[in-house]
Amino acid sequence: MRPALALPVLLLLAACDQPAEAPAAPAADVATVDVVELDMAEASRRMAEGELDSRQLTQAYLDRIAAIDDAGPRLNAVIELAPDALAQAETLDAERAAGQVRGPLxxxxVLIKDNIDVAGLVNSAGSLALAEHRPADDAFLVARLREAGAVILGKTNLSEWANFRSSRSTSGWSSRGGQTRNPYVLDRNPCGSSAGTGAAIAASLATVGVGTETDGSILCPSAVNGLVGLKPTVGLVSRDGIIPISISQDSAGPMARTVADAAALLVVLAAADPTDPAAAGAEGRTADYLAGLDPKALAGKRIGVLRQAMGYHPAVDAATERAIEALRAAGAEVVDPVQIATWRQWGGAEFEVLLYEFKDGLDTYLADSGAPVATLAALVAWNRDNADRAMPFFDQELFEQALAKGPLTEPAYLEARATARRLAGEEGLLALLREKQLDAVVAPTTGPAWPTDPVLGDHFTGAGYGVAAVAGTPSITVPMGEVQGLPLGLSFMGPAWSEAELLAMAYAFEQATRARRPPAFTPTLAP
Known part of the structure; x- marks a missing residue:
């Protein structure tokens, strides 16, 4: 239940029966506004021609959230609504009427993952410990969205602490937000940690959304929810105001129903933030990603097929084979197979890095943002004292392991960081791209969505995105097919700062295959 727009939201598992309360609008305002699968270009065209305004569009999404998220299928994807969403829209409508249009957004x-600061809204990482934490300022990327004319509609649920509290966690569940459901098959998992963004955008609860990823948290929920999701090069998008896991790997990125919408959103998100230590490499690297889309972009490109990321599910393999043929038909030179010499050797070092960086980064964020729980140690204690509410299904062993780590000056951390980046990057993905002279490497993003299981946790079958995540390089997933109505995605991975090229190739693949299907809200899959 969402008690009121202006109040903190406690969407508990057993309490999500009531629709969201939103400012009322005359029925005529929304009667003809069909937002299902509505893309940014069409919405903008209709607003430019006077067929639609932002207030009507925003109200239509608020109504759909009430009907689909809180009632009906009860996706439980949106954790909080912005009380001023309609007022934002009215201001932007007035600007448009005066001849001032800020751009495509x-x-x-837009919906924002609930680990990103939005002034006036809670930023909780899904934790009840931060259910009253309202940062005073917008994150850098949220400020850019506002400047670009986006309406900040609200926040989306996520896997609590971005899936970094326990190895037995259930993706899409948080103690503050409850369990998000997959709109394709409701008892299936939406993957995480950007679960709410994935489910919400798939179900047309907003035009586009923002997720965050350390390793798979944009790509996995995008793939299993039939979306396009892009994890940028680390540093291209500011990490300011984002509850962190890893300064080495974290990035926010777009999640959308089309490549064009993802590209338009990235145009706004991508900007060198002088306060971000990784931003120096982003200077001069941004582009007009939307203008660069080309349905013929695959022609002449050398694409490597990473079969090391296959073989865990026959239907995934079959869909990947069809995708490979589509690449060839679009004019790509397919190099099949290719291999990463260090495949998955980076895992131990990556985990060590995440433990160290989580403690350091979280302590800094909590202190700087004035959070009610000021350190990781205090958070561990709070969870123990409130275990019945905070930890009903799984524990916090990852918190405790991170708490035992020392500062980022320790030799063990420095060695692990260098090892992870070398094995995944210089001797891994980057070595393969260079040696085979590839424009990109493709792999199935992950398997089909599994049944949500709060007792045993997640049931991952396989994934192809991890090497780019650890290397800090970009990756994008695009719908490539389905199995039993469950979406599958194909990932394109390239060198640092190759977002424009990856988006163009992904767009050409999308246009050639048209694989995305809207969700059917099927209750379950019959045996």
């Missing part, structure tokens, strides 16, 4: 409603 002008008047477009």
């Amino acid at each position: 002008h008047g477009i409603p």
